Amino acid sequence: MAGGRGGRGGEEVTLLGHWGSPYVIRIRLALYLKGVPYTYVEEDLRSKSDLLLRSNPVHQSVPVLIHSGRPVYESQVILQYIDEVFVSGSGGGATSSAVSLLPAEPHERAVARFWAAYVDDEIGAPWDKAFRAGTARERVEWIGKVAAAVPGLERGLRECTDGGRKGCFFGGAAVGFVDVVLGGVVPYVHANEAVSGERLFDGEKTPMPAAWLERFGEH
Secondary structure: OOOOOOOOOOOEEEEEEEEOOHHHHHHHHHHHHHOOOOOOEEEEEOOOOOHHHHHHHOOOOOOEEEOOOEEOOOHHHHHHHHHHHHHOOOOOOOOOOOEEEEOOOHHHHHHHHHHHHHHHHHHHHHHHHHHOOOOHHHHHHHHHHHHHHHHHHHHHHHHHHHOOOOOOOOOOOOHHHHHHHHHHHHOHHHHHHHOOOOOOOOOOOOOHHHHHHHOOOOO
């Protein structure tokens, strides 16, 4: 998914990131699905580059997408920007793609944004706390909060796929906005199972997230 120089007509797309960030992973997934070539710049978060500090002076964090010299930050904002700018027939020199992450229908789009926020608030945030935990006990407690949120994903997938009749992804038959947001934590789901033996997306307890994890890994 690493890119070369991006865009047509002299446009460039650059992503400032860090290898361990799930928020960066989701942007790389979106650029890959959209077929957008880009330059990836790995940031040392202990010694942030001048480019990062200039591009994101408020939070000074990754990811930052720089398109034709203009920065965009905050991962879900970046995802929506990518979806709106890099579209088929967009013109203006932008790389075009027939892939759409967010649904066209307003209510479906609102539902997707709700579940994307759920992923960040109920899974992403406690997982970040778990990795920053000072003790093993604290880490177990935060991972427990992640596990407690997985049944919510079961409900979300059933709602978005009509019980699986429309497909196995939040986007239905194809990977969509929520899938990309959740996809950023997939490496951590596998790592947690390898280290602790705990299967967070358990096929017996939450069959739809378990099926989602398997199918998402095929992409």
